[in-house]
Amino acid sequence: MEAPPLERKLVAILAADVEGYSRLMHRDEEAALATLSSHRSIIDAIIVQGRGEISGTAGDSVLAEFASVVDAVHCAVSIQQALTKANASLPPDRRMMLRIGINVGDVMVKDDGIFGDGVNVAARLEAMAQPGSISVTRGVRDHLRDRMDYEFEDLGEHTVKNIARPVRVFRVKFDPNATSPLPVSEPADAKSSIQLTGMDAVSEGRGADPVELEFWKSVESSGDHAEYRAYLEQYPDGDFTALAKARLAKPTAAKPDMTVDRKVELEFWTSIKDGDVAASFAAYLDKYPEGEFKALAEIRLAELSGLQNERENK
Template identity: 55%
Template structure:
């Protein structure tokens, strides 16, 4: 400790600025987690149509989240994670997304429809270096996995907050024990009219998907960006090839080529998350160093550095 203080004083005398870790912000937030039900099945059946439809759906989802004052923190292929300043805004956005996608899916046969599952939780979260994490986020993700295709599941806290503020009904699905959460979660299924026109949100229009025989491609000017967002975290080399087929001179063409030449760059991001979750509570410096060596630019590098410093500090 004395040596550290002396070093800091020396740096000040020499005019050297010490690098500080980005601040860790804790706050109460409403979290929306969503993913596409049966995405792998749809990709196996028709990759081009599925990616075009995902691009179109993501344009709808992203604009609805923005119109609801939400902030998107994570998009990995077919999944979305967003934070909202209020539970009502998160809920209205979730309902509007499901209603909008019902109408977007309506022209397609059942086996080609792309439906979302959504979970909403309100709880304590941590924000650091552009990432959001904590039990509040994990619970929302577990709820999404419990939701039906086209459906929404919420926690008791969300239900209690919304009970007198929205027209939807809540069906009690009982308590569920979920992975990495110590206590069982009381889950409620939202009962709403999925065929109704979305309300309560002033959403900008989204171009329709072209279902003609020559394409199934989005006519929106930002289609390429949304397309890339849908494949950038993929571990499938075919999705990068499909991007290059559609956008050989696109904004992300060089990055797609690099990932095709080095498949390790396209590693599934969930592998890193699983790695971190498996070692963060072990109080073992060697495991933390192993994470930092494997993921030198990883999502949790700042937290890993803080944890390693704590574990390496001499006992008082």
Template identity: 55%
Template structure:
């Protein structure tokens, strides 16, 4: 058989990984999977809006390429700001944060995957960044100097695994009030956790999920995955299918439901929580939110 064509090109590569993912999974697998799904909804939407293309999404990692270095850096900043805002009401020990690295270099594309030193360097930079931070190479810094409203702190040269020469690394320092332009065609505003790029959770999907939470043989979970293969609770559904049946009164289900509706502008979704959990742990807050949104 003829080998698939190998394409080489110059690209801006963003690599991201969840900090402390194994620790979060050890503490509460279901809550962590639900939060990862929620955060990835934000991340994926911002990458798409910056004209980026996602290549790798294994576990808690993200790998994307961009046609512009400026768009890659602006997208990374937008993601870190949005995730920080999404974490505001979550206890510090349960927050899910990302480290990010960006490189510009020659990459190879084959069979729908991307690889090469350009990708490897971006992945190594991610491990050098602060929690919630971004690290870039000197090439990235030189490309966007004076074109993005950030400060670059020189971290010196670092020897990274499987790369022959040391890499000059810079930390990106940005203000949380900065509104990055993600696309040449439009500016994306990220004023709060209810990011306009991210569609609100479908009330029908939430209602469907709640109706099957007592599934004891996996039949309805599989039906949910068939109807919503990329749904808000798809990772959670897959995890449950791989485990023993979940108790009917499992508090993790209530937490997941609440986290899926608490930031919604749709009052009906918050009322759905009140009806489902008349003695729920978030009942008082839910009633306050309903009153605020109704006024």
């Protein structure tokens, strides 16, 4: 029997990864994983709130698709601005800078993942981007003319591996210290029409199984190697596999350092407390449900949700 034809669709593709992640991991695995976890909570929540869909993750990289090119670029800018604030509260050797590439093209769909030249070009653009910046193709730039206020710097044509024709690359110019609220208009397609609350957005964006999440929360601070092994047996490809293996690599299961844990929480809170992205506060509450700043986060989340509802009802 012939295999059924692959589904194809036209989407905006966002590819991102952390610059120098291997170097950071080599220097301090625990610190690097803690920072990555905090950053990913912010990134994933913004993608989902920005009407995107995460198509793949591997270590420090993220691949997402959008039905709208405008949404993809707006989301990318919001991510870079949110991470600028998150990094500002971290020591210089703990900061993680993201590189983002965006392309619009035809992709193949298989097992909920996307493949093809469109994805490859986005990945090559991400590799060309400077830390903290966003690179896009000419097709993306042309589509955004008169639709958004961003300016673009022409970086010229580049030969891209395994792509026949040179690709014209542009850098999106934006203020990294500003804040760009995500749009609150209706979703671009029916698939995105279900309105997620902040907490739902975080769990949907990360794709974590709630049972797995509760399992990890119950063992992450125990310092017990047997509990980490039990987690890995139950979830060999889980969201916290890398962190569990890092804990097991320690020669002894020392008691958890609550001072370090509080420091990570404080860094997370400091990075979002002055922002106006509801998903960031939802991410904090999801990560620290009994955290020191729980009440403040709940108040701020309610305020931002109320403002969003007011704008939607106008």
